[in-house]
Amino acid sequence: MGCTHLSGMPELPEVEVCRRALDEFFAGREVVAVEISDIWAAQLGKAGIDFGHRAPMKAGVDGSQGLVGRTVERVGRRGKFYWFELAPLNSSGEGTVSVVEGHLRMTGGWWLKPAGADWPQDERFANGFPDKYCHARILLDDGSEAIYRDVRRFGTLKLHTEEQHSQRLAAWGLDPLHTTWRFKRFLQAVSGSRRELKSLLLDQSRVAGLGNIYVSEICHLARIDPRRKSDTLGEDEWRRIFDATAPLLRESARVGGTRLTELDDLTYIHEPQLHLDNFEVRLRVYGREGGRCLRRGCTGEIERAVQQNRSTFLCPTCQS
Ligand SMILES: [Zn+2]
Numbered sequence: 001m002g003c004t005h006l007s008g009m010p011e012l013p014e015v016e017v018c019r020r021a022l023d024e025f026f027a028g029r030e031v032v033a034v035e036i037s038d039i040w041a042a043q044l045g046k047a048g049i050d051f052g053h054r055a056p057m058k059a060g061v062d063g064s065q066g067l068v069g070r071t072v073e074r075v076g077r078r079g080k081f082y083w084f085e086l087a088p089l090n091s092s093g094e095g096t097v098s099v100v101e102g103h104l105r106m107t108g109g110w111w112l113k114p115a116g117a118d119w120p121q122d123e124r125f126a127n128g129f130p131d132k133y134c135h136a137r138i139l140l141d142d143g144s145e146a147i148y149r150d151v152r153r154f155g156t157l158k159l160h161t162e163e164q165h166s167q168r169l170a171a172w173g174l175d176p177l178h179t180t181w182r183f184k185r186f187l188q189a190v191s192g193s194r195r196e197l198k199s200l201l202l203d204q205s206r207v208a209g210l211g212n213i214y215v216s217e218i219c220h221l222a223r224i225d226p227r228r229k230s231d232t233l234g235e236d237e238w239r240r241i242f243d244a245t246a247p248l249l250r251e252s253a254r255v256g257g258t259r260l261t262e263l264d265d266l267t268y269i270h271e272p273q274l275h276l277d278n279f280e281v282r283l284r285v286y287g288r289e290g291g292r293c294l295r296r297g298c299t300g301e302i303e304r305a306v307q308q309n310r311s312t313f314l315c316p317t318c319q320s
Pocket of ligand 1: 315
């Protein structure tokens, strides 16, 4: 029996893959012990996040302190954020922690080890595993263990009360895989902006979960140039974007998310040297500069453009 490794998950499908694995692993389990690395605890503390020093503490009767003794009910997600929902306690108050919210950022990932399994022992970890990049270790009541590893340490974990979590939910935009994803709501979310289409679709308070890769893919599927000003798009064009989005993300999540190990400038987000899985999404435009457009009947060539200092890929022949 081996352990499951989830790493480099910057956009919605990758976080959804992570959420599912965490949900399967954590749901119904009680936290027995939590260890946080000193360096990460200090870094989070400087950013005003108390997870580092509180999480290893006992929960306390009203759940106002740490995580030890708390049971995880399920793992949820909105956009690129995921969260552990904790089972309610008999006694609760204003300070009761009800959610642990996480964001993987660039290099965050989880290693999940069932009871009786071993951590990896091979050449990828010259100094053994867990190594110095493992910053949180959570032991569960069935003997299973989870480790949060983050080479660049941009990722976060936070303890939130019910009220704080509600405020977060209200601030996030529409999630294309959520039941609220409806064309009318989408039109409302993207209206009233003159920004370039790509920049608008990346705005997490409007649509939650899209990043650099999937915005290029969606615009190609919808045959729209991502450099267009948003207020020049007609309803039929928004409809094409809406229709392309959820199926693409759902399919990506189904096969396991993207893996961009072959792109030099993006290898940092995927820790490719540590990648254990073989899943890969076929990208139509992203990273394919100079390649032939994959749209049937189109003879165009994929171009790379730069928007807000980041790469955009498009086919100028069939996207307008
Ligand atoms: Zn084309």
